[in-house]
Amino acid sequence: MAKKVVVVSGASSGIGLSIANLLTQKGYVVYGLARRTPQGKHEFSFISTDVTDDAAIHQAVATILEKEKRVDALINCAGMGISGAVEYTSKEEFQKIFDVNVYGTFALTKALIPALRETKGMIINIGSVAGVLTIPFQTFYSMTKVAVSTFSEGLRMELKPFGVRVVTVLGDTKTGFTAAREKQQTTDPGYAKRLEKSVKMMEHDEEHGKDPITVAKVCARLLKKKHPPVAVTVGFKYKLFVFLKRLLPSRLVNTILFVMYGK
């Protein structure tokens, strides 16, 4: 039987790199996409691709299909974060994060849907708990991750009759994401200290998060599932948060998040 072919975006570092390496070890033919070449040793094929660039996506997909004639799974992992007060966020910053996290996910998915329909494949979108629990001063990041989850859910229903399975994976991990976050600086006394505290809290969560291999293993298990769940949250703490969000009144959840990240 032909080896299964998996495309992983955001494969130059963090979760995407971990997924690409693990799936290669497991015998999948892996194509990793990102702008920078992957950090450290890697044995998967890498195609330099900016997921916000339609021509680059088209070229990468054409190269993969010409070589492999099939794609069995797509893992959308490319993403970025920004932090700052809404009041001081520019249109350019807004557009950039939506372009990478939302448009990039859509554009690469769209380009691969025909191939995935042929193989009755799978799409895994890396969302975030920040898309379930809105984090102040990360409002735009939370918005993009809500969009990723909603995109995943809609797509899952649209592709179900074709046998293509779609799932979202949520979970905080220790990666270069923390250092890569584009942080707003403000001297506004109404925000400065709160923003600094909020970002520190978030960075602490990420730096004490699980190793990205945990998410990679979850993705590897999902690829084998005929009937995957709509979404998987990685880690007990985050599973509990997501569960409590469903259970508790919104006003209470909002107040807790304000005290933790907004005060």
Ligand SMILES: NC(=O)c1ccc[n+]([C@@H]2O[C@H](COP(=O)([O-])OP(=O)(O)OC[C@H]3O[C@@H](n4cnc5c(N)ncnc54)[C@H](OP(=O)(O)O)[C@@H]3O)[C@@H](O)[C@H]2O)c1
């Ligand atoms: N770390 C966490 O705690 C956490 C929690 C929940 C969700 N996530 C999500 O997990 C995903 C991976 O993040 P990570 O934690 O592994 O962070 P990371 O180490 O910073 O990785 C981000 C990846 O996205 C790629 N990327 C960014 N912009 C891109 C673009 N325009 N085109 C192509 N690739 C692009 C980066 O590659 P290049 O810069 O080389 O292009 C890099 O490979 C993101 O979607 C993030 O939102 C992370």
